[in-house]
Amino acid sequence: MQEDRIVAHVDMDYFYAQIEERDDNSLKGKPVVVCMTSNRENSLGAVATSNYVARKQGIHSGMPCVQAKSRIKDLVMIPVRKDYYRSVSDSIMSVLEGFSLKMEVVSIDEAYLDITGRTNFDEATEYAERIKEAVLKAENLTCSVGVGDNKLIAKMASGFRKPDGIKVVRSGEKLDFLGPMDVRRLYSVGDKTANALESLGIKTIEQLRGASLDSLKGVLGDSKAEKIVAYSKGVDDSPVNERERTQIGRLMSLKTDSDDPEVIKAEIPQIVESIAGRLMTSSKVFKTVTVVFVLEDLSMKTKSHSLPSHAKSEDIILEEALELVDEFVRTSELKVRRIGVNVSGLEGDKGQKSLGDWF
DNA sequence: CGACGTGTAAC
DNA sequence: CCTTTTACACGTCG
Numbered sequence: 001m002q003e004d005r006i007v008a009h010v011d012m013d014y015f016y017a018q019i020e021e022r023d024d025n026s027l028k029g030k031p032v033v034v035c036m037t038s039n040r041e042n043s044l045g046a047v048a049t050s051n052y053v054a055r056k057q058g059i060h061s062g063m064p065c066v067q068a069k070s071r072i073k074d075l076v077m078i079p080v081r082k083d084y085y086r087s088v089s090d091s092i093m094s095v096l097e098g099f100s101l102k103m104e105v106v107s108i109d110e111a112y113l114d115i116t117g118r119t120n121f122d123e124a125t126e127y128a129e130r131i132k133e134a135v136l137k138a139e140n141l142t143c144s145v146g147v148g149d150n151k152l153i154a155k156m157a158s159g160f161r162k163p164d165g166i167k168v169v170r171s172g173e174k175l176d177f178l179g180p181m182d183v184r185r186l187y188s189v190g191d192k193t194a195n196a197l198e199s200l201g202i203k204t205i206e207q208l209r210g211a212s213l214d215s216l217k218g219v220l221g222d223s224k225a226e227k228i229v230a231y232s233k234g235v236d237d238s239p240v241n242e243r244e245r246t247q248i249g250r251l252m253s254l255k256t257d258s259d260d261p262e263v264i265k266a267e268i269p270q271i272v273e274s275i276a277g278r279l280m281t282s283s284k285v286f287k288t289v290t291v292v293f294v295l296e297d298l299s300m301k302t303k304s305h306s307l308p309s310h311a312k313s314e315d316i317i318l319e320e321a322l323e324l325v326d327e328f329v330r331t332s333e334l335k336v337r338r339i340g341v342n343v344s345g346l347e348g349d350k351g352q353k354s355l356g357d358w359f
Numbered sequence: 360c361g362a363c364g365t366g367t368a369a370c
Numbered sequence: 371c372c373t374t375t376t377a378c379a380c381g382t383c384g
Contacts, residue, residue, distance in 0.1 A: 035373090036372095036373045036374065037373090038372085038373065043371090043372080043373095045372080045373065046372045046373045046374090047372090047373090048370095048373075048374085061370080061373095062372065062373075063372075064371085064372045064373095065372090066372095067372085080373095080374095082374095106369090106370085107369080107370050107375090107376085108370080109370080110369095110370080187368095187369085188367090188368065188369085189368085190367060190368045190369080191367085191368090192366080192367060192368085193367075193368085221379085221380075223379065223380080224367090224379080243377095245376080246376085246377075247375090247376065247377080248375090248376090249374090249375065249376075250374080250375080251373085251374060251375075252373095252374090253373080288362085288363090290363090290364095296371085297371090298371065298372090300365080300366090301364085301365090302363085302364060302365080303363085303364085304362080304363060304364075305362090305363090306361080306362060306363085337371085338373090340374090340375095342375095342376095
């Protein structure tokens, strides 16, 4: 069994809620949820993260805050402070950089570290311990660390002993580690895929491993089928890579559902402003502008337009977005619930003038 | 092939 | 009927 790579996955424990707990001792031991608040009239928004006290009482991410509150009488609800969490995250990521030259930041609270050459499987637990100590020392927050010979195993391992845990899975242990798990826990298996698998009588990862590839392809498509079968065997050759953003977007709820183009367009300038700001700080140029509509039935529609060449100006995003809203509203039957804008086809701004910059 | 639109998944 | 943001695969059209 080849243990030619060693990859660690570091996952912060209940990140937002843990930060709030850390900053306010009176929260310890109480059920806490951090809420994303929409600007809607009749909504308290949804749960972004909950601490483990709340989770034990059935609270989970995405749950409407009203529902969470009705379930737990003394629930502490805290509004998200995304910018603050981002700064904490930046600090943690710079700590992690000290443990690997090849790091992939997956999200605000998660990163892969290629630690090949930095440690070996016999000492991996101690190495993970050192990572956890460094994070604790720097930010007084706990995380969970998984180690394996690829990203998939590292990811599955970090989730195994959460919170505040370490799990090292050696190459020879991969199959036994994954086998008994519910397929739903396999990375890249969500609701739809799990239901499709269930229709084939597949419940565990071991069963997925033994299933006929052809029948899987029939239900999931070639690419997805091949991918999850490889995963079920613990196979994942994808490298740990720094990621570059390829799109930047923002979506927001309207105060009330509307089919009035002027009401919808009124939200666009501030959305575009925030995108342009992020585009600027990351010094990127874009090729395509997309407007996203979530309709009253919660279905999602998009309208996009690609420019003849890359651009970076806020005015172009605004102009394109407004035009796309008009186009959409002309043909839509349903009211709009949420509106968003997205720029994609991002590339580093090398500073050369592109035609669009002057308009 | 590039552009456009949808679906799925993870956070 | 519940939020936000990003990635990626895939189908279709010209």
